[in-house]
Amino acid sequence: MKRFKVLQLQPDYNIKQHDFADLAEQIFKALPADRFETTMAFLKGRPAPGQPVSRADHSVYFDFSDGALKGMRLKALWQLYRFCRRERFDVVICNRFKPVNMLLQLNRWLKIPLCIGISHGFGEYDRTYRRRQTQRLIDGHWQFVGVSPAVKQYLLDCKCGFTDANTHAITNAIDTDQAQALQLDKAEARTQLGLAQNVRMVGALGRLVPVKGHTYLIQAFAALKDKYPTAQLAIIGAGREQARLQAEIDRLGLTGRAHLLGFRDNALRYVRAFDIWAMPSLAEGLGLALLEGMSGRLPVIASDVPAMLPLITGAGGEVVKPADVASLTTALDRYLALDDAALHAKGEQAYHYLNQHHDIDVFRQQYLALIESGLAAKEPK
The missing domain is CATH 3.40.50.2000 (Glycogen Phosphorylase B;)
Known part of the structure; x- marks a missing residue:
């Protein structure tokens, strides 16, 4: 043949x-x-x-x-x-x-x-x-x-x-079986990233460039830092915006609470370090990082851009307006207010959607x- x-x-x-x-x-x-x-x-x-x-x-x-x-x-x-x-x-x-x-x-x-x-x-x-x-x-x-x-x-x-x-x-x-086999458990992932263990951790993954919207995520988290004093934010990625984002973290009084972790090889390994997965992009073709967060059984927040809207609604996640600090703040507030069991259930819902539709x-x-x-x-x- x-x-x-x-x-x-x-x-x-x-x-x-x-x-x-x-x-x-x-x-x-x-x-x-x-x-x-x-x-x-x-x-x-x-x-x-x-x-x-x-x-x-x-x-x-x-x-x-x-x-x-x-x-x-x-x-x-x-x-x-x-x-x-x-x-x-x-x-x-x-x-x-x-x-x-x-x-x-x-x-x-x-x-x-x-x-x-x-x-x-x-x-x-x-x-x-x-x-x-x-x-x-x-x-x-x-x-x-x-x-x-x-x-x-x-x-x-x-x-x-x-x-x-x-x-x-x-x-x-995304190959969820392969992805899950690569992921470290929460404690080990946080240890390797140098993050605290007993906190609520909001996470994001992506290049540090304007289109990824990280500055709005930092500002939204700052609006809630006093309401949730044990919550922290961490972003995996490198790029030309790093110095500007770090300056924003310092300006908003988030030193020690918000972390720019830099580039990490095989970043998917660290997904379970987080409790909430945020993707505040201003534009995306699809956004594989969103699927990676779902593969770690995390509840998700993502921008209302055409490529991601059906994913985030299907996964039962929080939809936010691009470049809108107020809607990001509201979404973070909803998730941070949940107890551990309710937050876990939202993550399982996202994981089930991923397996059914991707x-x-x-x-x-x-x-x-x-x-x-x-x-x-x-x-x-």
Whole structure:
């Protein structure tokens, strides 16, 4: 039996030691090895000695410079064209805008039977020239995936070749069994993070950049610091906002009560250090960190942005307005006022929702079905 050759194209090397939330790797897990030969290719970066590699049959590192991937990208396009022409792939899966855009241009000549473009968030097609180019290049070889219903709707609303026939929502998922096996218990997680044991701990995970909304979370927590004197706040992540956020913590009198923990490798290990999980983002494509909090059986608070609203309401969590300190304060107050049993029950509700609606097996089955149906449609009648 012929093995179909599948290429997955990534903008950057980003393989993690554990793949519970690495959805590119999870797609390859969906493909039976006796029917598919897989290649993972990265436009930029490569693993250092000892770093993990993809589970694909083959890994390719183009090592393009930043400059080579800007503007016309002619050299990079030529190298990618020669590679794909030589390998004669049956399927190419492109993650994020740049790989999608490059294959849209190249497949006019390559004629790869099935190309799948995955959009992980909003804004990729906001620019008029991008929409015009995309509309000109989309043809019958292409299918598209948004990582949530909201991202799919964004693509459709762009009106540049994305249609209900060629655009799908396959919601991001998480391997809860693997995630739970990695998580430390509460006491050990707090010890390793240097946090106090006998407190109510509000936690957040994400890059320290403005779009993650951490400044509003800090301000909301400050409004409740006297009402709940044993409560604390901790944020795992690093980024350009760290100094400004630390200054805000000091200004609000939260020294010793609010903690910026910096970057932590395999941060999911520490989820159970927290009692409440907050995600006050101003925008998200889906927000895997929200699913990670649910996997730790934590009650969740998240912003009313299109990609997260159905998740947070389905999980029975607290919905807040983006960049709104008052609504964040109210949500935190509701959870901090609960006794341990009631808070635990809210966490169990979130975990049950995660298993019911973001099951990794369903995610894999949906991608396998998309690929199989796409290939079947290309077979000679």
